[in-house]
Amino acid sequence: SSNDDVKDEL
């Protein structure tokens, strides 16, 4: 989901 895609960052 769009909410999760930024969480590939550290």
Add this chain to the structure above:
Amino acid sequence: MNIFRLAGDMTHLASVLVLLLKIHTIKSCAGVSLKTQELYALVFATRYLDIFTHFISIYNTLMKLIFLGSSFSIVWYMRRHKIVRRSYDKEQDTFRHLFLILPCFLLALVINERFTFKEVMWTFSLYLEAVAILPQLVLLQRTRNIDNLTGQYVFLLGGYRALYILNWIYRYFTEQHFVHWITWISGLVQTLLYADFFYYYFHSWKNNEKLQLPA
């Protein structure tokens, strides 16, 4: 993963390695703020809650483990190691954690994308990371002689933040990357905190002088 993101992560990794090198090899933590290091340990502990339940890539998991491990071991060195702890400038490192932790936590409770435990903790970690460098910057300002490794550590940390902003701009144009205003704004605030330091860092580098911040 784009080049800015990779360069940002590598700069972050380099900053941690420089600090560990100073502490482990020279057995000194002079000029390093324990308050900032404890805040970073809290930042990573609250951000990576899903490290073992939400797999992204081996790279991602490995980097998370490195950041968790290094931040907690730096705190351990500064508090417990019998030689390193003697060089800690306790009297100068007086910033109160709670003045940063409490407002960040309250802000995360109010401004978040989803009101769930994990999401609030993740948001809290972003807000806290934005201001976690403050005790270190205050300590640098009080320390008349900033040694090279401490100066490089802060410079690399600031560089990592600047590269992450380039990474977001790149992702915005290339991936239709969903804009997370919380990440962008707290990241921007964090980077701006380094502006003053960068100015004096480059100034001393250009003139080949020792780094000194004005009182």
